[in-house]
Amino acid sequence: MPAQIYALDISGRRTRPADPLSGHRQESWRVNLLNNNDVLLTQLVGVVGGEFTFNVNAAIRGSGSIEYSGTPLDWNQHRVQPIYRTEAGGAAVEWPLGVFLVATPSSEYKDGDRTVSLEMYDKTKILEDDLIPASYQVAKGSNVITAVRAVLALSGQTRTAFEESTQTLATAMVWPAGTSRLRIINDLLESVNYFSIWVDGDGVFRTSPYLSPADRGMSWEFEDNEKSIYSPEFTHDFDTFDVPNRVIVTGQSDGDTAAPVAVAEDNGTGPFSIATRGRVISRYEEGQEASSQATLQAIAERLLQTGQQVGSTFSIQHAPIPIDLNSVVAFRRGVEAIDVATTLQTISYSMDTGALCSTTLREFIQ
Known part of the structure; x- marks a missing residue:
């Protein structure tokens, strides 16, 4: 879900929507200091720099660091929220990058001054670090989204914005002691073909049904014109040797019947199709949890689509924009x-x- 953009009047109140993201900018950063319930305490004074990285393929998608020279704080009791702001085109817009937990910092001293490097992780770190002390089971027939909320609550997390589902588990799911609650949640979501759980700029846990890229709608267009905001220097990697055109997925057996099977094939005329390449390149996934045969088939189609996107990637540099991973x-x-x-x-x-x-x-093939 793309971040919302608002114009701000001189007092900082949100007013009409605006788009001052092209052309010359006057930009600034601030970092909010929050408590462990994500409640705003004050603006963090003493931030002298920082960087933040978000990766859709990482278990903890958001991480970063801040250089801080302010008053020492108990970072086990605080969180931070960096916010980017730009003024241009007669309006100001800003958006939060996330709510981050702060790791035990290291300090650097120079001529009596102390600078602390604060390592940061988004709130999925809470779920990654919370390993179950005993085996955990979700029963056959359980509503999956309800089960996900229950696992989150066991880690003390209740701020969610989920798209609801009536899908239930076709078979019971069991995890051994030592499994992270993040793994349990994402296994449950995968069984109904949802996106992995993530945290938005306000620190709210989110998930929704998986949509193929062609069905998501355009979130941003990097145009090559007078309003361009990206550097003309970029790289393009294109490796298609192992890109699949057939995906075979087997599900879980209930003990009385054979495990279900779903097959997705590219029988079109695209560059990776069976006809174009003149051979089959298969990917096989075994033991996939799925709430139904239709969901298993959707998972196979998803794996085929994502597998075919790997071949072509672009690395670019551009002015900051409010956009989320998977957009x-x-x-x-x-x-x-x-x-x-x-x-x-x-x-x-x-x-x-x-x-x-x-x-x-x-890149994806439309």
């Missing part, structure tokens, strides 16, 4: 005759004035 982005470059639809895989921010974001985009 669909157009990338256009006239000189090289590039006009592609992509999904956002990684994005990195720096708090240095004028710094560009470094972003990886993965």
Whole structure:
């Protein structure tokens, strides 16, 4: 879900929507100090720099660091929320990058001054660190989204914005002691073909049914014109040797019947199809949890789609924009005759004035 953008009046109140994200910017950062319930305490004074990275393929998608020279704090009792702000086109817009837990910092001393490097992780770190002390089971027939909320609550997390589902487990799911609650949650979500759980800029846990990139809608267009906000220097990696055109997925047996099977094939005319390549390149997944045969088939289709996106990626640099991982982005470059639809895989921010974001985009076939 893309971040919302608002114009701000002189007092900082949100007013009409605006789009001052092209052209010259006057930008600034601030970092909010929150308590462990994500309640705003004050603005963190003493931040002298920082950087933040988000990666759709990482277990903990958001991480970063802040250089801090302010009053020492008990970081076990506080969280931070970096916010980017830009003023241009007669309006101001801002958006939060996330709510972060702060690791035990290291300190650097120079001429009597002390600077602390604060390592940070988004709130999925809470779930990653919470390992179950005994085996955990979700019974056959359980509503999956209800089960996910229950696991979150066991880690003390109740701030959620989930798209509801009536899907239930076709078979019981069991995890051994030592499994993280993050793994349990994502296993449950995968069984109903949902996106993995993630945390938005306000620290709210989110998930929704998986949509193929072609069905998500365009979130941003990197245009090659007078309003371009990206650097003309970029890289393109294109490796298609192992890109699959057939995916075979077997589900879980209930003990009385054979495990269900789903097959997804590219029988079209695209560059990775069986007909175009003249051979079958298969991927096999065994023991997939799925709430139904239809869900198992949807998972096979999803694996085929994502497997075919790996072949072409673009690494670009651009001015900061409010956009989330997995968003669909157009990338256009006239000189090289590039006009592609992509999904956002990684994005990195720096708090240095004028710094560009470094972003990886993965092309998909529409």
